[in-house]
Amino acid sequence: MASDIFLLNISGQDKPGLTSSLTAVLAAYDAKVLDIGQANIHDTLSLGILFQIKSGKKSAAVLKDLLFKSYELGIKAKFKPITLEDYEKWVSLQGKDRYIVTLLGEKLTAEQISEVTKVISEKNLNIDAIKRLTGRASLVNEDDYPRASIQLSIRGIIEDKSEFTEKFMQISRDLDVDIAFQEDNIYRRNRRLVCFDMDSTLIQTEVIDELAELAGVGEQVRAITELAMQGEIDFNESFKQRMLLLKGLKEEVLEKVAINLPITKGARRLIDTLKTYGFKTAILSGGFTYFGHYLQKELGIDYVFANQLEIKDGVLTGGYIGEIVDGNKKAAYLKELAHKEGLHISQTIAIGDGANDLPMLNLAGLGIAFHAKPKVKDNTQSAISSIGLDGVLYLLGYHDRHIDLLP
Numbered sequence: 001m002a003s004d005i006f007l008l009n010i011s012g013q014d015k016p017g018l019t020s021s022l023t024a025v026l027a028a029y030d031a032k033v034l035d036i037g038q039a040n041i042h043d044t045l046s047l048g049i050l051f052q053i054k055s056g057k058k059s060a061a062v063l064k065d066l067l068f069k070s071y072e073l074g075i076k077a078k079f080k081p082i083t084l085e086d087y088e089k090w091v092s093l094q095g096k097d098r099y100i101v102t103l104l105g106e107k108l109t110a111e112q113i114s115e116v117t118k119v120i121s122e123k124n125l126n127i128d129a130i131k132r133l134t135g136r137a138s139l140v141n142e143d144d145y146p147r148a149s150i151q152l153s154i155r156g157i158i159e160d161k162s163e164f165t166e167k168f169m170q171i172s173r174d175l176d177v178d179i180a181f182q183e184d185n186i187y188r189r190n191r192r193l194v195c196f197d198m199d200s201t202l203i204q205t206e207v208i209d210e211l212a213e214l215a216g217v218g219e220q221v222r223a224i225t226e227l228a229m230q231g232e233i234d235f236n237e238s239f240k241q242r243m244l245l246l247k248g249l250k251e252e253v254l255e256k257v258a259i260n261l262p263i264t265k266g267a268r269r270l271i272d273t274l275k276t277y278g279f280k281t282a283i284l285s286g287g288f289t290y291f292g293h294y295l296q297k298e299l300g301i302d303y304v305f306a307n308q309l310e311i312k313d314g315v316l317t318g319g320y321i322g323e324i325v326d327g328n329k330k331a332a333y334l335k336e337l338a339h340k341e342g343l344h345i346s347q348t349i350a351i352g353d354g355a356n357d358l359p360m361l362n363l364a365g366l367g368i369a370f371h372a373k374p375k376v377k378d379n380t381q382s383a384i385s386s387i388g389l390d391g392v393l394y395l396l397g398y399h400d401r402h403i404d405l406l407p
Contacts (some may be wrong), residue, residue: 002055005034005082007048008066012075014045025069026051029062034087045075050082093126093155100188101152101168102133102395104178105386108148112177117152119167125156135400145265147387149394153184169378172385180368180382180395187346187365191396194274195334195360197352198285198292198306200229201370202299202389204262207287208242214253217245231355231375235286235326239307247318251311258294266388271299273393273403280341284330286356305333331359351392352376368392 010022019038026033026049035050053059063079070077103116120127133149158164161181168179182188199206212221221242228238274281282303283292292304310319323329330352338345346365350357353372361367361380369380370389377383384391393403 003052004055004059005050005052005084005087006063007050007080007082009078009080010045010047010049010070010075012045012073014040014043015073018045018073018075019047021069021073022047022049022066025065026053026062028065029053029058031062096155097157098128098184099125099154099158100180100182100184100397101154102149102178102180102182103152104147104149104180104384104391104394105176106146106148107137108150108177109175112171112175113150115171115175116168116179119164119171120152120154123156123158123164125154125158127152127154129153131399133394133397133399135404145388147391149391151394151397165381172383176386178382178384178386178391182366182382182395185346187344189397190347191349191365192278192343192347193280193282193337193341194349194351194392195282195284195330195337195364196301197330197354197357197370198283198287198295200353201351201357202264202267202283202295203291204264207257207261207291208246210257211246211249211253212242214257215246215249221245228356229354230373235356236324239286239320239324239326243320244318246316249316251314251316254290254309258291261291261295263295263298264389266390268299269388269390269403270392271301273390273398275300280337282333282337284325284333284350284360286325286327286330286354303337305330327356327359330357331363334360334363349392351389366395368395 032052033049034052036048038045038047053062067077101116101120103112105112117127131151133151134147137143137146137148165181168181171177172179196202206225209218209222209225212218224238224242227233228235271281280302283295283301283306285292285306287306289304289306289308292306295301296304305325307325308321310317310321334348334350335345338348345363348364349366349368350360350364351368351370352361353370353376355373355375358376358379361369367381369377369383371385372380372383382395
């Protein structure tokens, strides 16, 4: 028997029982609901129902009754007939590739959203859904830690992902907004291991620079550190040079530095949430195990891999024990941990800020350059530069209500 397909669009003040009342009308005419979606912004409802109904008298009658019911409820109703050809074309799109674009910042502007969606439009991609991930922000009471994030779910074929990503990176630089672009696959929904660099990522300092200050060689060590982080000199060589400059520093100094480590904003919120949801966490650092183990106890980190200082008679010798943990070693540890936890490498996340983090950032399923040097940001999948470490949770798709309402 012939049938008609209609798209019903409802808008107006939201109220309890509205969806129930409208679907009750459809039920009275044995309508089949093919799709339904709803959004609510500031108590204003936007509801769409795609339905199929037998052609003829029933078709005309249901439209009339829906109009009457909408008037009764004080809402606006619009109908759009859909051809079978258009419906089948819409159905065929469900197998297309899907991607997630996440915008992050202290605040988000219309210009930022406009430029991002313009890039999406130019590639003939469809935006299926837009979702706000951060809570509602007061305009009266100033937030101590302002942050805003929205997630766009897009669908279609992208021929050149690198070109697409480069355009987002340019918008990020021009408009001071973080933009993350991810394929929406099974691995994105099942990340289970998060690995952190330590210095200037999990903590807001370079520990070796702090030790150097206390040893009276701060300026020399800082200069070497900066060259290493920029990738201007080999990390292993820089490490050996800096270690020699620390020779003679007393062990008791290490404890004083450890208890005063400035933990990065958002780190506790991130790690507490990850632990609640069953993630494993690790520190993979070119720094020192002494401080990594302190943070492990402080934050509840599962694994620590870093360099071990050589200490004799309570004094640093200027040497180290074991292999140097450089960029390649970090990537090797990431792979080793994934295997140990029974995970595909695509289920891992790596977060870091320096050139020696690039191997693990590019190996992980999701690599995030955190308040990183330009060279690192330009060679990583995603970057966070505008807010704290808990911004990682938005890249995973968590809403503030999934985070702040945890016991």
